[in-house]
Amino acid sequence: MQDTIGQICSEDASKLKPYIGRYAAAEPDVKGLEPPIFSNDKKSRARMGVNHPQLAAMLCPIKHLTSYNEDRKKVQAQLQNGEVKMHAAAWPAFAYEGDSPGENFDPLNMQDGLFKGYLMRR
Numbered sequence: 001m002q003d004t005i006g007q008i009c010s011e012d013a014s015k016l017k018p019y020i021g022r023y024a025a026a027e028p029d030v031k032g033l034e035p036p037i038f039s040n041d042k043k044s045r046a047r048m049g050v051n052h053p054q055l056a057a058m059l060c061p062i063k064h065l066t067s068y069n070e071d072r073k074k075v076q077a078q079l080q081n082g083e084v085k086m087h088a089a090a091w092p093a094f095a096y097e098g099d100s101p102g103e104n105f106d107p108l109n110m111q112d113g114l115f116k117g118y119l120m121r122r
Helices: 002-024 053-059 062-070 072-081
Strands: none
Touching (some): 053 062
């Protein structure tokens, strides 16, 4: 039963991959992700998640977003190697309000703007 559930989830996720580049961009009609992600290019797909600079910023735990914005390459490497942990208790920046995910985050009021990020509204 677990194998079947895993296969179904994998099939569902694979159908979303071609659209991630358009869906994740703040204004997809104006500008897409840089570098772009193409579903039929394996090298391009290898840059998804924390391997892509814009997607890494969206996935970055909100408490590390200031550090990410100060030194993107360093924190992106820490996300990739697991030094910066991404877990259920650490909300990702994309869940927060702002033209750039999490830009309006207030550490003194963590609930303010939560679930109001543009990806959450789509």
